[in-house]
Amino acid sequence: MAKVLISDRLSPAAVAIFRQRGIEADVKTGLTPAELRAIIGGYDGLAIRSTTKVTRELLEAAPRLKVVGRAGIGVDNVDVKSATAAGVVVMNTPYGNAITTAEHAVALMFALARQIPEASASTKAGRWEKNRFMGVELTAKTLGLIGCGNIGAIVADRAIGLRMRVIAYDPYLTEKRALDLGVEKVELDELLARADIITLHTPLTEATRNILSREALAKTRKGVRIVNCARGGLVDEAALAEALVSGHVAGAALDVFETEPATDNPLFGLENVVCTPHLGAATAEAQENVALQIAEQMSDFLTSGAVANAINMPSVSAEDAPRLKPYMELCRLLGAFAGQMTQARESVLRSVAIEYEGLAAQLNHRPLTAAALAGLLAPIMAGANMVNAPVLARERGIDVAETVHDRPSEYQTLVRITVTTEEQTRTIAGTLFAGARPRIVEIKGIPVEADFGRHMLYVTNHDKPGFIGRFGATLAGAGINIATFHLGRDRAGGDAICLVSVDEKVPEAVLEMVRTLPLVMQATPLEF
Numbered sequence: 061m062a063k064v065l066i067s068d069r070l071s072p073a074a075v076a077i078f079r080q081r082g083i084e085a086d087v088k089t090g091l092t093p094a095e096l097r098a099i100i101g102g103y104d105g106l107a108i109r110s111t112t113k114v115t116r117e118l119l120e121a122a123p124r125l126k127v128v129g130r131a132g133i134g135v136d137n138v139d140v141k142s143a144t145a146a147g148v149v150v151m152n153t154p155y156g157n158a159i160t161t162a163e164h165a166v167a168l169m170f171a172l173a174r175q176i177p178e179a180s181a182s183t184k185a186g187r188w189e190k191n192r193f194m195g196v197e198l199t200a201k202t203l204g205l206i207g208c209g210n211i212g213a214i215v216a217d218r219a220i221g222l223r224m225r226v227i228a229y230d231p232y233l234t235e236k237r238a239l240d241l242g243v244e245k246v247e248l249d250e251l252l253a254r255a256d257i258i259t260l261h262t263p264l265t266e267a268t269r270n271i272l273s274r275e276a277l278a279k280t281r282k283g284v285r286i287v288n289c290a291r292g293g294l295v296d297e298a299a300l301a302e303a304l305v306s307g308h309v310a311g312a313a314l315d316v317f318e319t320e321p322a323t324d325n326p327l328f329g330l331e332n333v334v335c336t337p338h339l340g341a342a343t344a345e346a347q348e349n350v351a352l353q354i355a356e357q358m359s360d361f362l363t364s365g366a367v368a369n370a371i372n373m374p375s376v377s378a379e380d381a382p383r384l385k386p387y388m389e390l391c392r393l394l395g396a397f398a399g400q401m402t403q404a405r406e407s408v409l410r411s412v413a414i415e416y417e418g419l420a421a422q423l424n425h426r427p428l429t430a431a432a433l434a435g436l437l438a439p440i441m442a443g444a445n446m447v448n449a450p451v452l453a454r455e456r457g458i459d460v461a462e463t464v465h466d467r468p469s470e471y472q473t474l475v476r477i478t479v480t481t482e483e484q485t486r487t488i489a490g491t492l493f494a495g496a497r498p499r500i501v502e503i504k505g506i507p508v509e510a511d512f513g514r515h516m517l518y519v520t521n522h523d524k525p526g527f528i529g530r531f532g533a534t535l536a537g538a539g540i541n542i543a544t545f546h547l548g549r550d551r552a553g554g555d556a557i558c559l560v561s562v563d564e565k566v567p568e569a570v571l572e573m574v575r576t577l578p579l580v581m582q583a584t585p586l587e588f
Contacts, residue, residue, distance in 0.1 A: 062362040063102060067091055068109035070131060074351035081359040097121040105129065105358050108137070114150075116142040127361050129354040132157060132341055133211075134291065136264060140371055147445040150371040151357050154210055156350035157341035162214035164340045165259050165289040168313035171334050172285050173198055173257075175311075178331060199223045204255025206271060207262030207290065208233045208243065215259060216243050227251055230262075252279040257287065264291035274299035283310045289340045292318040301326040304333065315340050367427070373447050374426035387420055388431040388446075390498040391475055393512050393588055394490045395435025397500070398479045400586050401486060401518070403439045411459040411480045412436060419473040421464045429462055432477055471501065500546075506557050508548035513561030516586040517571075522579040523549045523556040530577050531558065538570040555581075 063084045066075065070087075078085035088099070093113065100106065100122040107129045108114065114128050119142050128138060130152040143150050171177055174195035182189050203219045205212045208228040216226045226243040229251045238245040248271075251258070258280070262268050272286065272295040286309060288295055297318055303309040304327070313334040317325060320338060327333045341347070360366035365385065366378040376384055391414070402409060414432050416425055433449035444452055453460050476489035489502035493511075500510045503518075521527050528547075535542060541563040549556040566574075566585050574583040 064105035071351040074355035077355035114138040131350040131354040157346035160346035161340040201256040204251040212261035259287040391432035392435035395432040399436040399439040413478040417469040417474040506548040510546040519558040
């Protein structure tokens with residue numbers, strides 16, 4: 061039974077989902093980092109919100125961990141790079157609190173435009189300062205969105221309903237998507253120059269850190285208002301405070317801060333600033349939604365291999381997971397074959413090309429490629445799996461190419477892997493027999509029909525009489541029983557391949573005997 065640790069507060073309904081799906085769930089909140097490290101080694105999954113910090117040190121103490129699930133969208137508290145290197149899937153819930161966060165941004169826009177917090181405080185203090193609080197309308201104003209993903213798109217929809225003009229800067233926003241949303245796609249400098257109100261909806265990355273810097277703020281129009289419900293660190297807070305004091309920026313509303321909890325900040329003493337304590341996702345509906353969603357996602361992954369909303373791995377839906385499973389296994393085994401051959405030659409991998417034909421060409425090939433790379437790299441690099449294999453390949457300069465063929469295939473499905481090293485290029489191709497059983501059909505361009513066995517021996521030899529007898533006699537003399545025997549050759553009298561399954565691992569001494577046989581060029585043990 062898989063075990064999940066819930067280290068931050070989640071809805072009891074989320075805990076129930078884990079248990080209903082046959083997963084043991086322990087709720088232990090408020091743990092110190094040391095206490096968490098002491099127990100994390102016994103768990104397959106870790107469910108968190110924003111309090112738990114998933115660090116490299118924690119991951120090093122969690123050899124069994126397969127998945128970290130963040131109930132919420134931000135993963136600033138997770139060392140995603142270290143998790144990927146450790147082969148741990150990191151999931152979030154990008155949709156569960158999108159509406160709530162978008163509504164909070166719109167609420168802050170209104171609060172800022174009509175000075176609601178200050179007017180409320182003044183009125184409660186017994187002062188009727190009607191003339192002091194002269195606000196502005198949102199209607200006909202230009203709203204500039206920095207980031208137009210899930211949350212930004214909802215804000216755009218609400219703003220258009222308020223009869224605002226909406227412009228958006230987002231490098232990933234297509235012209236078609238902008239047209240569908242009813243927004244105008246612009247570059248950042250144009251947005252800064254045109255917007256009456258700027259609201260941010262982008263993750264914090266090296267590219268977006270201080271995207272509203274001192275220089276950017278100077279490019280905004282005088283009287284601009286700024287709203288940030290996304291991430292602290294997107295705005296240079298000291299520069300924003302100066303712009304507010306000078307009057308260049310008319311007001312700012314912030315739900316997030318560079319340092320949280322924010323107990324001291326240069327913006328707090330300014331009257332034209334509205335602040336809330338990171339409440340963007342803080343509604344009962346959103347908290348329940350993200351908790352239930354992360355429990356479902358983690359349960360699907362641990363029980364069926366389905367991957368949803370992963371930060372560091374291709375998605376595989378719960379519906380697709382059973383259908384993809386045999387294809388992923390085929391790719392893994394083909395990759396493992398090539399990887400063991402490469403390891404045996406101690407060659408440096410230069411490139412990997414993966415081709416898909418037939419039914420395989422019609423599938424989501426990203427998880428198939430990840431499985432192939434995992435199989436290929438596992439014999440060469442300890443700890444390689446589907447999560448970290450693509451990153452390991454990229455870090456080592458291995459060029460990975462995918463080709464999907466829309467052409468008739470001899471087989472109902474065919475996957476071919478071509479590996480190029482410093483020394484040579486080799487290929488292996490396989491299919492699924494009866495739709496589920498992985499089977500080798502080609503090695504180095506030579507037709508060879510063989511099932512994968514637990515222990516196998518791959519031999520290349522000159523195609524001359526006498527080899528089969530001597531080879532079989534050598535194994536028999538060593539007490540090695542042959543389970544299956546498969547042959548192939550490029551031409552009569554040319555190069556030949558012998559691939560056998562045996563009942564046990566072939567000892568090194570027996571391998572040396574095989575390698576010294578006449579006509580033998582190579583003998584490599586394989587394990588699957």
